[in-house]
Amino acid sequence: MLAFIPFSALVLAPLAGLSAPALFLLQLAALAVVPFVFAIGLLHGGFARTAPLEELGLWLGSVDDGRPPVRDALAAVLGDESLELYFPSGPDGRLLDAGGRDAVPERFGSTVSVDAAHGAVAVIAYDDALIADPWPVQQAGRVVALALERERLTVELLARRRELLESRSRLVQVADEERRRFAQDLHDLLQSRLVLATLRAGTLGAAPGLDAELRQDAEALREELTEAIRELRRLVHGVMPALLLERGLFAAAEDLLDRCPIPVEADWRGSSAELPAAVSTGAYLILAEATANAVKHSRASAITVRVERAGDTLLLDFADDGVGSAAPTGAGLRGVRDRVDVLEGHFELVSPPGGGTRLRVRLPCA
Template identity: 40%
Template sequence: MGETPVRTSPLARSLHVALVLVAATAALLGGGLFVFGAGEFDWSVQLYLGIYIVYLAVGVTAWWRRPGNRMGTIIIIGSFAVLIAGFGNTSVPTLHAIGAIGATLVLAVLIHLLHAFPSGRLRGAASKTIVIAAYANSVLLQAPSYLFIPDVAPSLHITALPAVATAADLAQSFVGLLITLATALVLARRMHNADHSHRRVLIPLFAYGLFAVLFIPFSSGVLEGLFGVSPTLRGVLQLIMLGGVPIAFVLGMIRGGFSRTAGLTELGSWLGSTGTERSQLNEALSRTVGDPTLEIAYWVDERGTYIDAQGAPVALPAAAERRAAIDIELDGRLICAIIYDTGLIADADSVRAAARLVALALDRARLAAELNASERALADSRERLKRADATRHDGGNSVEALTRRQREVLALIAEGRSNAAIARELVLTEKSVVNHVSRIFDALDLPVEADDHRRVRATVLYLSR
């Protein structure tokens, strides 16, 4: 049966229209600046405009694919940070002043992107503190450069304090380095805790992002001072590195399998569509929350355990793992748990809201899963009976293959005698009886099992020979 189409809701269509308007407005802004200010802009500003368009396109695409994810929003903010930085190279006084104020804002956005990937949300106090410090460093410690040096932005100049401006510049570089090192430590820990498939995506992405954060501000002294690279070439390399950041993030999203999400209204549309199969419930929830690895574990109250749709037992993830589970209830009773990737979804409430919307469908699926579990249990029981019959058939020959003394011991076992009683009957030591009993079990292929009593099974085989 083909996949049931998901109808787009009016809310989602409104969001798409809003995204188109954002993209069109931003493109007009960038295009207008390029066309009307071409005479005032040098090649570097035009290159900044090109990179701005790259950021904008990637941000809108990411936002479109995952409306509930903030990565697209952050990348779009980054596009305007790039544009503002480019204004610093113009000769238009107003634009030049704006560029001076936000010259290093794009570095804070890059730090924000690294900490927020892939969910778009900051997880943990460390990441939140580092990102706030990055924005503060880009805005506050940037101010002395244009307030106290007249040549940077004449319209913003207050008084000449070059020593203060120089000290603030050194402090900004030092604080920026500390922020980058702290970011590297947080990301290293995140990569250490990630599984192999996610680590394969995170390592190159984080490595490129950190290198870009360090390369852009420190390349002037390294490339020009140590290698004699011209300022023009150094500027081009900086912009190329900057332009590769959003591409690296979108490639990371593609390689990580971060699929496009739907909204809750789309989920309701799916639920109300005719011909919908229960097997598509997992897919619908995965699409809604944007986690292709999402799993549903149905609760079986009689057994006190979780099972999957086929009736197989499911173990919920441990607290230290990257995956998490939330319980879903209907009318005060537990019906299932939703297992999701915390790296993709930072907010459990979005998962819970989606699951509650289809709680009735989940409860119906739970009943089907219980039926599958009962059928599995019945099939396992039949298989055990077949193995028992085969063992009984083979056991007749096995009993006959025992030695005379072993058959004597087995006959007394069949009478319910203890090892001590058998020893007295056959005039043996109890240790010898234990050895005989052990060899009998081996010969009859009766391994130690928690659910079986080997002396009883050996008796059955002896009596049925």
């Protein structure tokens, strides 16, 4: 609450020029920012646990794209619904909008800069057809300067989070693309060479008039080569199953579950035909990881999987009846979370001791 008290004093001081309801609105706007003060406090506390950090991430996700209450309050007070706030960020002071994206200065109408002791905290852009005189805008800006400073910090966090998400998503895309090319190359270059060598060894072994020892050698060579082809096949399949590229997610996932040693009841709804490649690959790898986890740790006797494409969402619901207690921080599930994050999806893990494990993932796939 310490942060709130000087603000109250600030509100009381420049009463002149603004009506009582206007001040009330502005105070409400400031109150709405209080949870953020708490979050910032946590952040500055330098804690190491992941749970609060994730909460902060969730909270950032929820404020993303919304207009800040302080903007609504200013717009109402000043009678300009088109009013927007922009926030200077970084050493060069480039302006960001409320969602943390780079703002386009040409689109601004008239502007008023709100300054604090250490420099500008925000720019209020307004319509000078509605507000002829900048003075009330400057006054209102001064009243909410502290709230605007907090807003600016939020926006900076949002911008950093966005950059991080984008760079992770690019990394994953590049990695997926490389997986695909690697699988293709292994297959096209190496496998056909090996098959040809197998054919040559086989032909040699079948040649008439060959002495028994040489025939045996040729046969052993052919078997060696066959084994190499099988190894290569396993390798290529692990990198990127051909079925995923050729028949889509449902076919590849069905094939994956067919090979699972725990009985699987699978339910496929909708079609995976038009899924973006990133979502197909992501969803496949998530299911592969969930299956591998269940086989390795769950001691389950049955797995139920539901995969549903409904409009612009892909739902994955994976449940086993095993021992539960799956740790969301284990390497496998960590990878699943990262995948989900990159695809800006939603992840839910319920795994009570002795109560089985249920993983639900929702991926946007517009």
